[in-house]
Amino acid sequence: NAGVTQTPKFQVLKTGQSMTLQCAQDMNHEYMSWYRQDPGMGLRLIHYSVGAGITDQGEVPNGYNVSRSTTEDFPLRLLSAAPSQTSVYFCASSYSGDLAKNIQYFGAGTRLSVL
Amino acid sequence: AQKVTQAQTEISVVEKEDVTLDCVYETRDTTYYLFWYKQPPSGELVFLIRRNSFDEQNEISGRYSWNFQKSTSSFNFTITASQVVDSAVYFCALSDLYSSASKIIFGSGTRLSIRP
Numbered sequence: 001n002a003g004v005t006q007t008p009k010f011q012v013l014k015t016g017q018s019m020t021l022q023c024a025q026d027m028n029h030e031y032m033s034w035y036r037q038d039p040g041m042g043l044r045l046i047h048y049s050v051g052a053g054i055t056d057q058g059e060v061p062n063g064y065n066v067s068r069s070t071t072e073d074f075p076l077r078l079l080s081a082a083p084s085q086t087s088v089y090f091c092a093s094s095y096s097g098d099l100a101k102n103i104q105y106f107g108a109g110t111r112l113s114v115l
Numbered sequence: 116a117q118k119v120t121q122a123q124t125e126i127s128v129v130e131k132e133d134v135t136l137d138c139v140y141e142t143r144d145t146t147y148y149l150f151w152y153k154q155p156p157s158g159e160l161v162f163l164i165r166r167n168s169f170d171e172q173n174e175i176s177g178r179y180s181w182n183f184q185k186s187t188s189s190f191n192f193t194i195t196a197s198q199v200v201d202s203a204v205y206f207c208a209l210s211d212l213y214s215s216a217s218k219i220i221f222g223s224g225t226r227l228s229i230r231p
Contacts, residue, residue, distance in 0.1 A: 040224075042223040045219070058218065092160075104162070106152075109158050109159065
């Protein structure tokens with residue numbers, strides 16, 4: 001199993017550009033989440049999904065869109081990038097059934113710079 | 116509201132010393148989960164432990180141990196006989212019992228440096 005795969009690993013954008021951060025998992029996990037990590041602030045939840053077709057906002061959703069058309073994929077879209085979105089982005093997934101098993105597993109991260 | 120505080124921003128110790136990372140949390144939930152994650156210099160997040168609020172027993176795993184005290188809302192992490200490979204940023208985190216699969220509140224992290 002590849003686990004949680006994020007692409008790209010690095011990206012530089014100009015202000016106003018759009019892009020999609022990809023996240024895929026091969027563990028048949030129902031739950032998936034996006035976090036951003038900024039220096040001195042830990043990780044903050046952007047959006048999450050509890051299953052295909054279901055998404056919800058986290059702590060810092062502004063400027064980001066998500067969709068979940070399949071169980072495996074959970075892309076994060078920046079419609080008009082801003083310098084404040086310069087960050088490291090992490091995708092995570094988790095099994096939803098047994099509470100004892102639903103630990104979040106994280107991808108390797110995408111480092112995004114917006115100039 | 117839920118909150119996790121890691122007051123120690125950076126810690127530096129010499130190899131083989133013991134080191135404790137502090138974590139204090141706030142929640143109105145009566146049932147919840149607490150976590151520790153490790154982020155080595157390579158950047159990935161590695162799950163270390165999850166503890167539910169029903170279980171206040173301390174846990175030991177090799178050189179790692181965790182002290183959960185509900186009375187003081189703390190979930191501290193101790194590394195015994197530290198090694199250079201322990202150098203990383205360590206995050207304490209919190210979720211309610213039914214959101215641990217999707218919504219975790221992270222502390223700001225403690226950067227641990229182990230000097231040879």
